[in-house]
Amino acid sequence: MLTPSPESQSVTLGVDIGGANLKYADTAGRASSVEFPLWMRPDDLAGQLQSDFARYPDVAQLVVTMTGELADCFLDRGAGVQHIVDQVCRAAKRCEWPAPSFYAVDGRFHSADWAIQNVDLVAASNWHALANLVAKRFAPQLASGGLLVDIGSTTTDLIPLRAGSIATNSRTDFDRLAEGSLVYLGGGRTPVCSLVDHLDLDGRAVPVMREVFATMDDVRLLLGFQPGDASDCRTADGKPRDSFHAANRIARMIGLDHRTFATETAMELAVQVHQRGRDLVRAAIEALGSEGPLIVSGHCGDLLPDNALGREIISLPETLGDQVSRCAPAYAMAKLFAQDRRQARRVSRRR
Known part of the structure; x- marks a missing residue:
C-alpha cells in the first residue's frame, strides 16, 4: 500500500481534468474523484476547482493534465485546452497558489502560456503521465516489455512499455485509435447499443434499439461490480442508479420494460453485454502483440x-490503493513533478 509522505515535505497536487470527472491526487497520498459534467458547465470549472482545492490546504505545487478539451461544448481541442488552462489559472490565483504547470506528451511540465501555444501536445495527455511513471517504477519487470491496461469509466488505455520507457510513438488520440492503444470502451458511460447489435432472449436473437437507453454503468451495477446509489440520477434516463431502474433501462434496449421483464432476466442480458466488453479488451490486447506483464489500473478491472x-498481472489498486489508482494519472503527474524537482536540486548541488 501507498505510504504517505511526511507532512514536512513539499506537497504537489496533480489534477486530471476529464469531461465528466475531476480527479485529484497528491504526493502525501491523498486522492479524490469528483463528478463534474464539463460539457454542461464549462464556465463553472474554476469555481469547482477552487472548492475542491480546499481539501488540499498544504499544497505547494499544482500540476495539471486533461482530456476534457474533447467535450463537445468546445468547437475544437484548441479552444478546449485554452478554456481549461484559463479556468485552472483562475482557480489557482483565487486560492493564492503558485502558477500551475501543465503536463504534455513530451513528458515535461510547462507554463500556461506554453500550453496555449502547444495545445496538441497538452490535449489528452493524462495517459502519457501514467504510462511514464509506471514505466519507470516497474522498469525491472518490464525489461522485455509489458502493457499498461487502464480501464476507466469512458475509455481503456493500452500502452506498450519497455525497459523504463513508453514503447509507442503515438501521441494523439487519432494516432492511438489507429494503433489500437486507445479503446473507446469503459465501465461507466459507454452505451450498450455501441457494444452489441442484438441480445439473446429465450432462444431468440433480438436486435437492440440504437438509442442510449442503457450504459455499461447499468450492466456493471446489475452484475455487482459496482454499488448502486438511489440518490444518483445521472443515468441514461435520469432515473435512480439502482437495480430496479438499471434493469428497466436494459429492458428498453429490446423494446420491453419492467412490467414484463424481471431483474433476473436483465442480469442475463447484462452478462452478454459485459462479456462483449471483455472480448473487445481481449482483442485489443492481442492485436498490439506485446509481451510481458499487464500492469492494470483504473476502477473497472x-x-x-x-x-x-495467461500473463503476469501487476495491480496498481493493490500497489497504490483503490482510490489513488482511480486517480492514477493525477498521482503520476504529482510524483513525476516531485521527482523532476529532486533531480534538478541534485544537479544544482553538483554544480
Whole structure:
C-alpha cells in the first residue's frame, strides 16, 4: 500500500481534468474523484476547482493534465485546452497558489502560456503521465516489455512499455485509435447499443434499439461490480442508479420494460453485454502483440479478460490503493513533478 509522505515535505497536487470527472491526487497520498459534467458547465470549472482545492490546504505545487478539451461544448481541442488552462489559472490565483504547470506528451511540465501555444501536445495527455511513471517504477519487470491496461469509466488505455520507457510513438488520440492503444470502451458511460447489435432472449436473437437507453454503468451495477446509489440520477434516463431502474433501462434496449421483464432476466442480458466488453479488451490486447506483464489500473478491472491471457498481472489498486489508482494519472503527474524537482536540486548541488 501507498505510504504517505511526511507532512514536512513539499506537497504537489496533480489534477486530471476529464469531461465528466475531476480527479485529484497528491504526493502525501491523498486522492479524490469528483463528478463534474464539463460539457454542461464549462464556465463553472474554476469555481469547482477552487472548492475542491480546499481539501488540499498544504499544497505547494499544482500540476495539471486533461482530456476534457474533447467535450463537445468546445468547437475544437484548441479552444478546449485554452478554456481549461484559463479556468485552472483562475482557480489557482483565487486560492493564492503558485502558477500551475501543465503536463504534455513530451513528458515535461510547462507554463500556461506554453500550453496555449502547444495545445496538441497538452490535449489528452493524462495517459502519457501514467504510462511514464509506471514505466519507470516497474522498469525491472518490464525489461522485455509489458502493457499498461487502464480501464476507466469512458475509455481503456493500452500502452506498450519497455525497459523504463513508453514503447509507442503515438501521441494523439487519432494516432492511438489507429494503433489500437486507445479503446473507446469503459465501465461507466459507454452505451450498450455501441457494444452489441442484438441480445439473446429465450432462444431468440433480438436486435437492440440504437438509442442510449442503457450504459455499461447499468450492466456493471446489475452484475455487482459496482454499488448502486438511489440518490444518483445521472443515468441514461435520469432515473435512480439502482437495480430496479438499471434493469428497466436494459429492458428498453429490446423494446420491453419492467412490467414484463424481471431483474433476473436483465442480469442475463447484462452478462452478454459485459462479456462483449471483455472480448473487445481481449482483442485489443492481442492485436498490439506485446509481451510481458499487464500492469492494470483504473476502477473497472472486471472488464479485463478472464485469465488475463495467461500473463503476469501487476495491480496498481493493490500497489497504490483503490482510490489513488482511480486517480492514477493525477498521482503520476504529482510524483513525476516531485521527482523532476529532486533531480534538478541534485544537479544544482553538483554544480
